[in-house]
Amino acid sequence: MIIQSIEFSGSFPRISACPRSEFLEFAFIGRSNVGKSSLINMLSNRKAIAKVSVTPGKTQLINFFKVNEGWHLVDLPGYGYARVNKKMLSSFTTMIKDYLSKRENLVNTFVLIDIRHDLQKADAEFLDWCGESQIPISIIFTKIDKISKQQIPIHIERINSKILQTWSELPPQFISSAVTNQGKEDILSYIESILSQVHATNH
Ligand code: GDP
Numbered sequence: 001m002i003i004q005s006i007e008f009s010g011s012f013p014r015i016s017a018c019p020r021s022e023f024l025e026f027a028f029i030g031r032s033n034v035g036k037s038s039l040i041n042m043l044s045n046r047k048a049i050a051k052v053s054v055t056p057g058k059t060q061l062i063n064f065f066k067v068n069e070g071w072h073l074v075d076l077p078g079y080g081y082a083r084v085n086k087k088m089l090s091s092f093t094t095m096i097k098d099y100l101s102k103r104e105n106l107v108n109t110f111v112l113i114d115i116r117h118d119l120q121k122a123d124a125e126f127l128d129w130c131g132e133s134q135i136p137i138s139i140i141f142t143k144i145d146k147i148s149k150q151q152i153p154i155h156i157e158r159i160n161s162k163i164l165q166t167w168s169e170l171p172p173q174f175i176s177s178a179v180t181n182q183g184k185e186d187i188l189s190y191i192e193s194i195l196s197q198v199h200a201t202n203h
Helices: 036-043 086-102 121-132 151-163 184-202
Strands: 006-012 024-030 062-067 071-075 106-114 137-142 173-175
Touching: 024 036, 024 086, 024 184, 036 071, 036 137, 036 184, 086 106, 106 121, 106 184, 121 151, 137 151, 151 173, 173 184
Parallel strands: 024 071, 024 106, 106 137, 137 173
Antiparallel strands: 006 062, 062 071
């Protein structure tokens, strides 16, 4: 699949404000600075459809983009940053968890993890919550251009061994670089395959 058209459809503060739609949704989430905006721009061949963040944690809205007049890409706010107060953090967590666990259009959530680092506490907690809540997720390891080719499987193995402390099997996984465009085709084909599976079941 190629993203031929992508247009911003709106930002919503909570699930009840999200529009009714027949489109299936693919959400993207990760710790602030993980490279989410860069990945969305890369997937959609745009320089700045998703803003590359300047102030971490500033966007706290659910952002919808209409893709190829056929599905919605949903850009969720980054989690796990220190600069918000407790009250903001809890309403923000509720907003994300509500959307992920209740939104019927949502078919897959891509959880982005920076390949360079060990699994962070915020990632582990978020993944565990997704597992317990049975949210269908896939993992994208970002910024793979920042480490050597040889290090890539070593880092993935290390992160996965942490995930497997609580998960019985690993969710689907992809690697990506917004610098080299690696991962783009795999991620888009995966989205396409889910879309055709769901459409085939519904018709
Ligand atoms: P967000 O906060 O998750 O949306 O992250 P951004 O997309 O704003 O990226 C955070 C920083 O990481 C920016 O300085 C990006 O240029 C950089 N970055 C993002 N993706 C990549 C990547 O794949 N490779 C490299 N080398 N840098 C990246």
